[in-house]
Amino acid sequence: MFWVHFSGQRIDKLDGKHTAGKGTYSKNGFIIASLAGFVHHTQKDGDMTEIEVRTEVEDGIVPSVNSYRDSKGKMSARQKRIRWKCTNVFALVTPYWPEFEEGFTMVPISWCEMKCPKSHSTEFRKVAKLRPEYIEAPGIS
Amino acid sequence: MAGMELLSDEGFRIDGRRPNELRRIQCRMGVFAQADGSAYIEHGNTKVLAAVYGPHDIQGSKGRAAVHDIAFINCQYSMATFSTGERKQRPRGDRKSQEMTHHLKQTFDGAILTHLYPHSQIDIYVEVLQSDGGNYCASVNAATLALIDAGIPMKDYVCACSASFIDETPLMDINYTEESSATPQLIVSILPKSEHLVFVEMNSRLHEDQLSRVLDIAVKGCSDIYHILDRAVKEHLMEASIPLSSDT
Numbered sequence: 001m002f003w004v005h006f007s008g009q010r011i012d013k014l015d016g017k018h019t020a021g022k023g024t025y026s027k028n029g030f031i032i033a034s035l036a037g038f039v040h041h042t043q044k045d046g047d048m049t050e051i052e053v054r055t056e057v058e059d060g061i062v063p064s065v066n067s068y069r070d071s072k073g074k075m076s077a078r079q080k081r082i083r084w085k086c087t088n089v090f091a092l093v094t095p096y097w098p099e100f101e102e103g104f105t106m107v108p109i110s111w112c113e114m115k116c117p118k119s120h121s122t123e124f125r126k127v128a129k130l131r132p133e134y135i136e137a138p139g140i141s
Numbered sequence: 142m143a144g145m146e147l148l149s150d151e152g153f154r155i156d157g158r159r160p161n162e163l164r165r166i167q168c169r170m171g172v173f174a175q176a177d178g179s180a181y182i183e184h185g186n187t188k189v190l191a192a193v194y195g196p197h198d199i200q201g202s203k204g205r206a207a208v209h210d211i212a213f214i215n216c217q218y219s220m221a222t223f224s225t226g227e228r229k230q231r232p233r234g235d236r237k238s239q240e241m242t243h244h245l246k247q248t249f250d251g252a253i254l255t256h257l258y259p260h261s262q263i264d265i266y267v268e269v270l271q272s273d274g275g276n277y278c279a280s281v282n283a284a285t286l287a288l289i290d291a292g293i294p295m296k297d298y299v300c301a302c303s304a305s306f307i308d309e310t311p312l313m314d315i316n317y318t319e320e321s322s323a324t325p326q327l328i329v330s331i332l333p334k335s336e337h338l339v340f341v342e343m344n345s346r347l348h349e350d351q352l353s354r355v356l357d358i359a360v361k362g363c364s365d366i367y368h369i370l371d372r373a374v375k376e377h378l379m380e381a382s383i384p385l386s387s388d389t
Contacts, residue, residue: 006374007289008297008334023294025254032334034254034294036374055292110260111198 005033005053012051019044023053147319148308155318156185163302163314163362164275166369168283170290170377178291182283185316186273191283193291195263212258216245218280220269241277248281248301248330248340254294263293274317275303277342281330282366289374298370299339301330302362304355306347311358327352329359333367336360 005011011031012018020026021042023035033039037055044050106114106123114125147155154160164185173179176192183189196212218241220231231238249265265287267280281301288295304327305312305319312319320326325347330340338360347355 004375004378006298006371007295008332010334025294025296032296034296035292036289036378037292 004037005039006036007034009033011039011053017047017049019048019050021050021052023055024051145318145322147322147324148310148312152310154312156316160310160312161358161361163365164316166282166366168286168370168373170286170373171381176287176291178287178289178293180283180286180290182279182286184273184275184279184282184314186271187269187275187279187316188271189276189279189283190268190270191280191287192266193264193284193287193293194266195291196258196261196293197264199260199262210259211255212253213262214246214249214253214255214265215262216242216249216265216267218242218245218267218269220272220276224269224272241280244277244340244342245280245284248299249284249288251339252285252295252297252299252332253288254296257294272317274315274320277301277328278303278314278330278366281340282370286370286373290377297332297334298367299330300333300363300366300370301328301340302359302366303328304359304362306351306355311351311355313358313362325355327355327359329356329363331360331363333364336364 009032011024011033014020014026014029014031018031020031023033023037024031025034026032031051033053035053035055037053040052040054042050042052104116104118106116108114108125109122112125113122115122145155148160152159156164158164164187166182166184168180168182170180171178172181172190173192176194178193180191181189182191199213218238220238222228222230245265245267253263255263265284267284269276269280278301281299285295285299289298302313303315303320305315305324307319307324315324315326324345326344327347328340328342328344329338331338341356
């Protein structure tokens with residue numbers, strides 16, 4: 001069940017039970033829509049409910065891990081484009097920096113670079129074809 | 142313009158409106174397939190087209206001017222050669238267009254949640270197809286719709302409206318004739334939910350005592366426009382999302 005919401009519209013009170021998710025921002029104790037779209041409530045740990053506003057255009061500025069793209073396609077952050085081109089299964093991956101025994105997940109800092117939070121070494125972000133047995137991310141089988 | 146009656150004894154304006162009436166506003170969202178967001182708006186005879194691209198990586202020399210922890214808003218305002226009574230070639234560097242570009246950038250810097258998109262750029266292109274006064278207002282309203290169409294997070298809608306003061310009467314949403322007859326002109330854009338002013342500009346002279354009345358009618362115009370835009374967005378959203386909402 002969801003409702004249509006518009007930019008600037010109050011959705012709910014920002015109390016201990018609701019958090020502002022994507023497509024919203026919080027101000028003066030309220031959760032306010034920053035996009036025009038549909039409201040989704042997601043149950044989080046405990047009693048928390050995350051409130052999101054989703055449009056028909058899904059986008060993120062930095063390509064997220066596991067966003068698939070065509071091997072020939074141009075680098076593009078718009079996930080809608082990426083989603084359309086899922087012919088060859090290539091994934092944008094975030095490797096572990098192997099300096100320490102357990103490894104640290106590298107953090108994307110721009111379109112093409114990522115950084116290890118511990119050693120601060122910078123690497124280019126990788127696109128790789130993965131063997132299924134090495135995939136640890138959710139949403140991939 | 143001497144002898145021209147901008148407000149008749151019966152209280153009607155030159156185009157037949159009452160002082161507190163807007164011109165007819167018609168709008169459409171998603172007019173282009175190639176742009177990430179687009180919109181077309183008509184304020185009476187003023188017709189404006191807006192297209193939004195992005196957010197994308199910062200391109201060209203703009204990178205030097207950009208602050209890297211927020212998105213860079215790149216605006217471009219232009220008027221078609223056929224938009225005015227006299228055909229006129231207006232290159233992009235035209236002073237008036239440059240100023241308008243600057244005003245649009247200021248307006249949307251204050252309304253878009255730029256901190257969500259570091260290292261990136263959002264382009265807003267505005268083209269005036271027909272000009273009959275209130276170009277800034279129509280441009281802002283068109284750009285707002287285009288930004289919403291592109292799914293770019295904003296604090297609120299941005300609505301703009303002009304106002305004037307003729308014969309001791311404040312006038313809402315003035316047209317070209319009213320604008321060009323040495324009358325004061327107040328241009329306002331607001332975030333309608335909070336009624337915060339994002340942009341205010343004043344041309345010509347107006348007595349301080351009258352300012353609040355003129356400002357009030359401009360803000361009233363903005364909130365009237367907000368309801369029109371809101372309805373258009375609602376309709377567009379319902380239309381666009383029918384197949385999507387059924388599978389979620």
